[in-house]
Amino acid sequence: MSNYxxxxxxxxxxxxxxxxxxxxxxxxxxxxxxxTNIQVINNxxxxxxxxxTTHKTPINLSKLLISYYKQLFNREINLNVVDxxxxxxxxEDEPIYINKTFIxxxxxxxxxxxxxxxxxxxxDYRFTACTDLNIILTKNDFNKETLESxxxxxxxxxxxxxxxxxxxxxxxQHYGKNLKSSKVFExxxxxxxxxxxxxxxxxxxxxxxxTEAEFDSINWENISLKVSSNSLMTxxxxxxxxxxxxxxxxxxxxxxxxxxxxxxxSEEIISHHNIWRIKDKVGEMILI
Numbered sequence: 275m276s277n278y279x280x281x282x283x284x285x286x287x288x289x290x291x292x293x294x295x296x297x298x299x300x301x302x303x304x305x306x307x308x309x310t311n312i313q314v315i316n317n318x319x320x321x322x323x324x325x326x327t328t329h330k331t332p333i334n335l336s337k338l339l340i341s342y343y344k345q346l347f348n349r350e351i352n353l354n355v356v357d358x359x360x361x362x363x364x365x366e367d368e369p370i371y372i373n374k375t376f377i378x379x380x381x382x383x384x385x386x387x388x389x390x391x392x393x394x395x396x397x398d399y400r401f402t403a404c405t406d407l408n409i410i411l412t413k414n415d416f417n418k419e420t421l422e423s424x425x426x427x428x429x430x431x432x433x434x435x436x437x438x439x440x441x442x443x444x445x446x447q448h449y450g451k452n453l454k455s456s457k458v459f460e461x462x463x464x465x466x467x468x469x470x471x472x473x474x475x476x477x478x479x480x481x482x483x484x485t486e487a488e489f490d491s492i493n494w495e496n497i498s499l500k501v502s503s504n505s506l507m508t509x510x511x512x513x514x515x516x517x518x519x520x521x522x523x524x525x526x527x528x529x530x531x532x533x534x535x536x537x538x539x540s541e542e543i544i545s546h547h548n549i550w551r552i553k554d555k556v557g558e559m560i561l562i
């Protein structure tokens with residue numbers, strides 16, 4: 275991996291994802307079986323929330339998100355929020371298509387733990403470490419001594435300040451959707467890949483997944499699954515067959531096992547506890 279984006283979760287995409295997730299949680303308080311597809315866009319001066327939802331009552335987003343920000347970071351902020359959500363709107367079911375690359379990288383885990391700790395200690399930063407060039411790019415000045423713990427991972431890097439670019443951050447669709455959607459499988463593949471990595475079959479894996487079936491009818495017979503890797507010990511076809519044999523693709527079974535009806539997806543950003551790190555399929559992955 276050549277670049278690492280290093281940020282406390284009060285910054286960048288993490289923040290927009292947290293805000294998007296909070297709106298979904300707020301909708302679910304009143305409309306449990308809603309269908310929603312929203313996105314939060316932060317350009318620094320104001321925040322735009324756009325999309326559609328079957329939820330009927332408009333939400334005071336400014337009040338909600340300002341309160342949530344203070345709850346998370348214990349400090350005040352003035353958020354100028356533009357609500358472009360279309361409420362009480364029919365949201366059509368769409369085919370589920372996922373194309374995602376996973377990489378087993380110990381440094382990423384180390385950095386995440388450190389930035390999590392720094393956020394709790396009220397530190398606030400975002401920069402990019404370019405490992406191929408041994409440079410760190412940042413838009414803001416920061417005190418190297420206060421960030422020593424995370425900067426120790428990038429010794430002898432030259433720090434360059436770049437004010438020329440205008441940063442706009444967009445939330446992932448994953449955090450702006452109702453549960454019965456691609457959201458279930460996007461998270462579930464973390465569990466699938468974790469077991470594959472723990473078995474030592476590869477260190478990188480791209481999964482391509484597609485289905486047109488109605489959500490409650492999805493199973494292994496009506497999905498398409500393809501994998502590719504630069505480090506796989508077996509053939510792609512062997513691993514595809516293994517995944518279909520060992521792992522369920524019944525979304526309601528996945529929801530029940532991990533109690534996703536009650537799960538707060540912000541935990542994927544702000545918590546060390548990862549519900550997908552369950553190593554229960556490794557022993558069944560037998561190489562012949």
